[in-house]
Amino acid sequence: MITVIKNGEVYAPKYLGKKDVVIAGGVIEGIYDAIDVPENFGNIKVIEAKGKMVLPGFIDSHVHILGGGGEGSFKTRTPEIQLSEILSGGITTVVGCLGTDGVCRDMNSLFAKSRALEEEGITTYIYTGAYDIPVKTITENCKTDVILIDKVIGVGEIALSDHRSTQPTFEQFANVVALARVGGMLSGKAGVVNVHIGDGKRRLEYLHRLVEETEIPIKQVIPTHINRSIKVFEAGVVFAKLGGIVDLTTSSDPDFLEEDEVKASTGLKMLLERGIPVEQISFSSDGQGSMPIFNEKREFTGLGVGSVKSLYREVKDAVLKDGVNFEDAIKVITSNVADNLKLFNKGKIQEGRDGDIVIIDNESLDIQYVLAKGREMVSQGQVIVKGIFEK
Template identity: 70%
Template structure:
């Protein structure tokens, strides 16, 4: 069936005005000021998007799709993510990763879960590896993982500046980045390295040293959790001034924010005010990872689970609460991520690209409709398509 979305105001993510969008075969076939529909053409569905804004489908490039956590013992391992948790937040593309536990969760399971979510209706990719170096792989090399396995587009999340990391030397780290880059070059993929940053005092030292002492381009690495503390955020700003990409994590407990943690929406505003181009900023949710909750005495009082829904919530807050322009804020979960990861069919509303679209209410920016690969998965705020084992 051909679907025509009429009268919506389109952010591609740049604002292009009120347009009609034609969807066929999972692609955006046409975008025009007005598309007429023959009355005798039965296989056309028309959706009136008057009063709605139309966005590209959101991309979440850091999700623990097979679950995360486990740092408080086996009972603290978080469960696998479900399809409805992803699409309810407007996300149509995810990149799955392992975390601290590279033993009980492995690359085979990660790849299988990615393929399952793909079969259920969204687009999926994964990173090779976990916190540790040597890197956990499928083919015994992260370079060949990237080259030979369609869904593997990079390496991560490799942990540095964190007591939970494998404490790799700089030489260990830079060899992984070089392998990932070569795998990307030979396969036409991004080959990026997603770098987990903890609270350690070394912060981004390895990344800055890479820029100063090697020929590897600065955008081959994407440091994440930059907003976990103000000191790390400040170091991230200096890295961005060198030309690097910085990634803000959106999952947090607003009632138990760390004392020096910077909320992602506010971090975006602050980075823009410090002169960082928005194209060098992206958001990821850290969805389904474990989220420790502390009281003011720094005592652990509970565990939560990172939410993929936080990805768009923080963008929305950036616009409605922090005064960031909508088309600027949207880029951190759409076109910027697509560019960084070389996902050329994603992150934009353009003819010939995948029909991943999110329709929101113009007044409060709440999500109403979600299309992934041309299929309506969410309608009027209600999930239409659930995962295989969801009730």
């Protein structure tokens, strides 16, 4: 199948103007000023994108694809994610991870779930390990996981500054990062360590020590949840000013933020105003993690599930409510993530890269079409490809 996306305003994420994008064999064949497609000419599908913007497929680098939660006992474990949930958020690539529970959910199951989602039509990767140090892996250690297992691109999410972490020493943490880095070097992968930052008073202390006391580059670690509180956010600003990458979590309820929590869209604006280059900023959803639900009186009423659809919601809010430049906003879920994780075929509309495309309405910015590796998965706002067990 050859697909031609015609007359769209292409953001690659750099704005290219009105272009036609041709996808063949699941890969972007070229980007043209205008091409003529003869009627009834072979196996060619044309998507008319006039009045729409054409974007790279979104990358969510932190999703509990097996489900998350469980901190309130077994009944609070969240379910596995379904394909349609991912696609409806414009996401064509996910990185799966474990969280607090690395016992009842393990790396074998995470690997199998990532394979299942890939067979259903999207691209998947995983981090090895969970909150714990020592890291629970598939092979003998996290370095060999990164080297030998195609899906494994790094380690995480390792919990620091959190009462749920295993309270590792700095030396134990630095050793994990060193193993991940060498594993990445030997396999051509990023080998990054995704670091869950909690509310503890140490905040990003270990990450600063890593920079000061070792030879490991600062971008080998990516702290996430830095918008969980203003104190953690400010620590993230300091880290970013040293050259580090910071990741903001999107899946909180925007109507009932915790008292000092920073909304992801607002956090993006604040970071840019502080002079942090946009290339050092990313969003991830923490999708399928458990999320508290509050009523209008801010009273806790139960648990919900963090949504991967929040990833693009916060990008829209950054543009429509916080006045962030559109190109900058899109980068935090496309090219920045691809660059940080060395996903060389993802994150940009460029000849030779995978045909992962999201088409949105020019005015509302609502998602109209999603293509994953050239296959149309969402059409006119409706998911048309679902997982095998979805109705």
